[in-house]
Amino acid sequence: MRRKILLLLLGAVVIGFVFLLSAKLQMKKEGIMRIKWLGHASFLVEAEDGTKVITDPFDESIGYSIPKEKPDVVTVSHSHFDHNAVDLLQGDPEVVKDVGEQEVKGIIFKGIKSFHDKSKGAQRGTNTIFVFAIDGVRFCHLGDLGHLLSSDQQKEIGEVDVLFIPVGGTFTIDGREAREVSRQLNPRLIIPMHYRTEACSIGIDSCEEFLKGFTKVEKRAEWQGNKESLPSEQTVLVLEYAR
Numbered sequence: 001m002r003r004k005i006l007l008l009l010l011g012a013v014v015i016g017f018v019f020l021l022s023a024k025l026q027m028k029k030e031g032i033m034r035i036k037w038l039g040h041a042s043f044l045v046e047a048e049d050g051t052k053v054i055t056d057p058f059d060e061s062i063g064y065s066i067p068k069e070k071p072d073v074v075t076v077s078h079s080h081f082d083h084n085a086v087d088l089l090q091g092d093p094e095v096v097k098d099v100g101e102q103e104v105k106g107i108i109f110k111g112i113k114s115f116h117d118k119s120k121g122a123q124r125g126t127n128t129i130f131v132f133a134i135d136g137v138r139f140c141h142l143g144d145l146g147h148l149l150s151s152d153q154q155k156e157i158g159e160v161d162v163l164f165i166p167v168g169g170t171f172t173i174d175g176r177e178a179r180e181v182s183r184q185l186n187p188r189l190i191i192p193m194h195y196r197t198e199a200c201s202i203g204i205d206s207c208e209e210f211l212k213g214f215t216k217v218e219k220r221a222e223w224q225g226n227k228e229s230l231p232s233e234q235t236v237l238v239l240e241y242a243r
Contacts, residue, residue, distance in 0.1 A: 116171070143166075144194065146171075
C-alpha cells in the first residue's frame with residue numbers, strides 16, 4: 001500500500017513538472033509582442049511584459065464585437081462614438097487623448113494635432129495622431145486622418161516601424177490618399193484600418209483600392225514579433241478582425 005501511495009505521489013510530481021515545463025515553453029519569448037485588430041480603428045498592442053494598449057475603442061453600433069481584453073492604456077484620437085467608447089472596455093485603463101507627450105505605464109505617447117477633414121477641421125473637427133514605442137518598435141496610429149501630412153507633421157512623427165492607417169474614405173483619407181501618406185512616412189509594416197468588412201455597418205470603402213499600390217501584401221489573424229522580425233521590405237499586413 002505504501003509503495004502504491006509513493007508511486008501515485010511520484011506520478012503526480014512528474015505530471016506537475018511536465019505541466020509547468022509545457023506552460024513555460026508556451027510563454028512569449030523575450031521581446032515578442034502581439035498586434036491584434038479588434039475592428040475599425042481599434043487595435044490591441046501587447047508588450048512582451050504583458051502591458052496592453054488599445055487604440056480608439058468603438059461602440060456596438062459599428063458592428064464589431066466589444067473586446068474582452070483588459071487594457072492598461074487606451075488612446076483616443078477624437079471624441080466620436082466609434083473611437084472613444086472607453087466605458088465599454090473592461091478594467092480601469094488610463095486614457096491618453098491629448099496633444100503633446102505623456103508617459104503612461106512606462107510608455108511615452110506623443111500626440112500630434114491633425115484634422116478629420118481637408119478643411120482644417122471645419123467639417124469634422126480635429127484628430128490626434130499618436131506615436132509611441134513598445135519594446136523598441138515605433139508605432140504610429142493616424143486615427144481618422146482626413147488629409148495628407150504636412151512636412152511639419154512628418155517631422156513630428158519621425159521614424160515609423162508600424163503604421164496603422166485609415167483607408168476607407170468618406171470620413172477619412174481614401175485608398176489612394178492612404179498610399180500617399182504611406183509613402184510620406186515609409187514604415188516597414190503598414191496595417192490598414194477603418195474600412196468596410198462583413199461586420200462593419202457604416203458606409204466606407206473596402207481596403208482593395210489601397211492594396212492596389214503595393215506588391216507585398218500578407219494576411220494573418222494577428223502579428224507576433226519584435227524589432228528584429230519586422231520585414232526588411234515594406235509590407236502591408238491585412239489582419240483579420242477579432243470575432
